[in-house]
Amino acid sequence: MFETTVEVIIICIKVGVAGMVLFSLPIPLTWVERKVAGHIQVRLGPFRVGPHGILQPVADMVKMLLKEDVIPTKADKWLFMLAPIMTMVPAFAVFVAIPVGDKFTLPFIGKDITLYMSDMNVAVVYILAVSGLSIYGIIFGGWASNSKYAVMGGLRSAAQMISYEVAMSFAAVGVVMLSNSLSLVEIVKSQSGGLFHWNFLYLPVGPVWFMIFFIAGLAEVNRIPFDLPEDEGSLAAGYHVEYSGMRFAFFMLAEYIAMVTISVLAVIFFLGGWDDPTGVIPLPPILWFVGKVAAFIYLFMWIRFTLPRYRYDQLMTIGWKILIPVSLVCVLVTGLMRI
Amino acid sequence: MRDSRIETVKVKSLESGVRWILKRTFFVDFIKGLMVTLGYNLSKGVTLRYPDEEKWIPYRRFRGVHTLNRDLDGRELCVACELCVKACPTRCITVVPMEDSTGKGISDRVAGVWKVDLVRCLFCGYCEDACPTTAVRLGRGYERACFDLSSAVLDKEKLLLPEEVPPDLDGGVIVAASFERTGAGMKVNADFTKLKGDWLKMQG
Amino acid sequence: MEKVFFLIFAAVAVGSALAVVTLKNPVHSALALIACLLQVASVFVLLRSPFLAVVQVFIYVGAVMVLFLFVVMVLDIRQARMEAFPQKERWFVYAIVPVITVELLTVILGKGFPRLGPGSTEATTVEVLGKALFTEYLFPFEVVSVLLLAAMVGAIIMVKKRWD
Numbered sequence: 001m002f003e004t005t006v007e008v009i010i011i012c013i014k015v016g017v018a019g020m021v022l023f024s025l026p027i028p029l030t031w032v033e034r035k036v037a038g039h040i041q042v043r044l045g046p047f048r049v050g051p052h053g054i055l056q057p058v059a060d061m062v063k064m065l066l067k068e069d070v071i072p073t074k075a076d077k078w079l080f081m082l083a084p085i086m087t088m089v090p091a092f093a094v095f096v097a098i099p100v101g102d103k104f105t106l107p108f109i110g111k112d113i114t115l116y117m118s119d120m121n122v123a124v125v126y127i128l129a130v131s132g133l134s135i136y137g138i139i140f141g142g143w144a145s146n147s148k149y150a151v152m153g154g155l156r157s158a159a160q161m162i163s164y165e166v167a168m169s170f171a172a173v174g175v176v177m178l179s180n181s182l183s184l185v186e187i188v189k190s191q192s193g194g195l196f197h198w199n200f201l202y203l204p205v206g207p208v209w210f211m212i213f214f215i216a217g218l219a220e221v222n223r224i225p226f227d228l229p230e231d232e233g234s235l236a237a238g239y240h241v242e243y244s245g246m247r248f249a250f251f252m253l254a255e256y257i258a259m260v261t262i263s264v265l266a267v268i269f270f271l272g273g274w275d276d277p278t279g280v281i282p283l284p285p286i287l288w289f290v291g292k293v294a295a296f297i298y299l300f301m302w303i304r305f306t307l308p309r310y311r312y313d314q315l316m317t318i319g320w321k322i323l324i325p326v327s328l329v330c331v332l333v334t335g336l337m338r339i
Numbered sequence: 340m341r342d343s344r345i346e347t348v349k350v351k352s353l354e355s356g357v358r359w360i361l362k363r364t365f366f367v368d369f370i371k372g373l374m375v376t377l378g379y380n381l382s383k384g385v386t387l388r389y390p391d392e393e394k395w396i397p398y399r400r401f402r403g404v405h406t407l408n409r410d411l412d413g414r415e416l417c418v419a420c421e422l423c424v425k426a427c428p429t430r431c432i433t434v435v436p437m438e439d440s441t442g443k444g445i446s447d448r449v450a451g452v453w454k455v456d457l458v459r460c461l462f463c464g465y466c467e468d469a470c471p472t473t474a475v476r477l478g479r480g481y482e483r484a485c486f487d488l489s490s491a492v493l494d495k496e497k498l499l500l501p502e503e504v505p506p507d508l509d510g511g512v513i514v515a516a517s518f519e520r521t522g523a524g525m526k527v528n529a530d531f532t533k534l535k536g537d538w539l540k541m542q543g
Numbered sequence: 544m545e546k547v548f549f550l551i552f553a554a555v556a557v558g559s560a561l562a563v564v565t566l567k568n569p570v571h572s573a574l575a576l577i578a579c580l581l582q583v584a585s586v587f588v589l590l591r592s593p594f595l596a597v598v599q600v601f602i603y604v605g606a607v608m609v610l611f612l613f614v615v616m617v618l619d620i621r622q623a624r625m626e627a628f629p630q631k632e633r634w635f636v637y638a639i640v641p642v643i644t645v646e647l648l649t650v651i652l653g654k655g656f657p658r659l660g661p662g663s664t665e666a667t668t669v670e671v672l673g674k675a676l677f678t679e680y681l682f683p684f685e686v687v688s689v690l691l692l693a694a695m696v697g698a699i700i701m702v703k704k705r706w707d
Contacts, residue, residue, distance in 0.1 A: 036380065038384070039379070039380045039381075039384065040376045040379050040380045041379070042379055042382065042384050042385055042386075043384055043386050044384045044386045044388070047388070048391075076568075076570075079570070079571075079574070120593065121593070121668060121669070122593050122594050122597045122669065125594070125597045125598065125601055126593075126597045128601060128605075129597050129598075129600040129601035129604070129605050130600065132601070132604075132605035132606075133600070133604060133605060135605075135609060136577065136608075136609075136612075139609070139612050139616070140570070140574065143570055143612075143616050151616060154616065155613060155616060155617070158609050158610075158612060158613045158616075159613065161609060162606060162609055162610060162613075165605065165606065182669055211366075302373060302376060302377065302380070303373070305376060306372050306373050306375075306376040307369075307372065
């Protein structure tokens with residue numbers, strides 16, 4: 001009985017910590033994104049609130065909280081209010097299955113604490129399934145706004161998600177074939193032992209799987225160059241054009257968390273998770289993990305301010321005519337290599 | 340039926356075809372683009388942090404707020420001939436001559452009133468050209484934002500004061516500055532001794 | 544404990560399934576269907592087959608329902624709303640419902656399902672499932688694949704415009 005109570009308490013603490021981290025993560029990320037944008041465009045980015053504008057997200061948050069929450073008269077009121085939450089819940093729920101490290105021993109007590117909430121034996125499928133659910137917020141939000149731009153955004157998002165979910169799942173299949181497991185902890189363990197054991201460098205298919213996953217991931221989280229659902233140029237702001245105040249902030253929050261999720265997954269699937277690439281640098285594994293994820297997030301922002309947006313037919317061409325055939329060939333090659 | 344949206348490539352030779360495929364397989368153009376933006380990301384920004392930290396000092400040829408000048412003995416150069424009033428296309432200058440034998444001016448005719456309405460002034464510099472005694476000159480002041488329009492009319496007392504920018508300082512440089520906001524108004528305090536660099540060079 | 548959860552999930556599933564057919568707005572119906580499918584997935588978790596649960600969410604909720612919504616959203620929902628729900632000309636539908644109910648009840652109460660013991664946890668791991676699918680049930684598996692392929696080809700042919 002006592003053991004169970006302790007376990008329950010530990011789980012509660014983990015959920016609390018993860019929730020807090022995830023809720024507060026977009027705050028620094030918006031600042032970093034704007035700074036990266038500024039510097040790439042030879043500007044300074046936010047500079048006036050706090051040193052180097054570091055308090056800008058706080059100011060933005062206060063602004064969002066104080067803004068009027070507008071609900072269009074002809075909107076489907078309940079669905080409109082529900083949609084931001086529907087995007088946010090799956091974004092958070094994914095992190096139940098995501099490990100950030102193996103385990104560490106608490107000082108003084110000597111109890112092992114695992115750095116994941118649950119090591120599911122179907123974690124890969126779970127993550128793909130649940131992260132795909134956040135699309136409903138976008139679709140319902142777009143539809144409930146009763147605005148043509150928003151509906152167009154929702155429709156585009158649905159079509160895009162259907163197309164790229166296939167390629168993304170194939171990439172996950174590739175990883176599962178390389179690592180022989182559906183559990184994320186096992187996938188990371190199978191890559192331990194330095195740079196050349198990483199799935200990314202499992203030549204010749206590793207880099208191909210990585211690129212498929214990365215491109216599909218970009219499309220899944222609606223980042224530039226695949227941000228057609230919120231295409232400012234032709235759809236005003238797409239699915240969230242009618243949203244304001246905190247509900248809009250929820251959409252942004254979900255988008256940033258989705259970006260973090262894809263970065264974390266890319267690190268776990270291909271870059272060895274918390275594995276030290278050299279094997280000699282005595283850094284704690286969690287730092288390696290956070291460092292790799294941060295590098296990925298920077299890459300996402302870097303790409304955002306480098307590439308223009310694809311046209312809709314180009315998006316579909318990339319998904320159906322390039323990524324899926326390539327991944328089918330890759331499944332075959334990987335299968336032959338793993339026999 | 341040909342799908343015209345799909346890019347068709349005319350392969351001229353085997354070599355160029357292979358190169359075309361390799362270029363796409365290894366994301367060559369994509370990486371080139373990323374390198375360009377990375378270069379910009381690491382380069383220094385060109386933003387001038389005016390008015391918080393820096394301020395640009397105009398060249399001597401700049402046509403800013405008017406100044407009334409004195410000769411080397413400290414006498415007012417203006418003889419209130421009113422040529423500037425005649426030359427002014429927007430009629431923003433008001434001059435009322437006055438007789439004065441105390442030696443305040445270079446002749447016994449001085450300006451009793453010399454006002455310029457900066458809201459109407461278009462800084463064309465005709466008054467400068469018309470002035471026979473080089474009394475009126477367009478200076479280097481340009482910070483004229485104000486809360487009420489009455490402070491946009493400058494009279495003789497203010498115009499006769501020496502300019503804020505030291506006359507021996509060449510223009511086109513950036514100096515340290517700070518921004519001050521008080522109940523009376525806003526002010527940019529520039530420190531003309533701290534040069535931060537040449538404007539043209541900073542533009543690359 | 545498990546029974547309580549099962550009752551909750553089952554109640555919500557039945558409730559949302561009823562909502563699917565009674566709600567007037569097709570988008571609301573779709574939302575109810577999503578809720579229903581999620582509840583079924585939770586029932587799978589209670590049955591100790593997490594893989595099936597996750598696949599249920601992945602395929603039905605994640606993919607099929609998105610396509611449903613895609614179609615529903617381009618419909619003119621005002622017209623759909625106009626139609627009264629208990630459509631009188633489809634009385635035979637209501638006649639079928641009690642028949643099916645009676646049939647199901649006889650099956651459930653009469654014979655019952657083979658009981659799986661609590662020790663069947665291993666029987667549902669992905670490995671066992673995959674092996675069973677590709678050895679014991681290979682023939683049905685392939686038949687289903689051919690069926691799906693035929694459906695796909697049929698759909699493409701139906702959508703395809705005539706050759707010029």
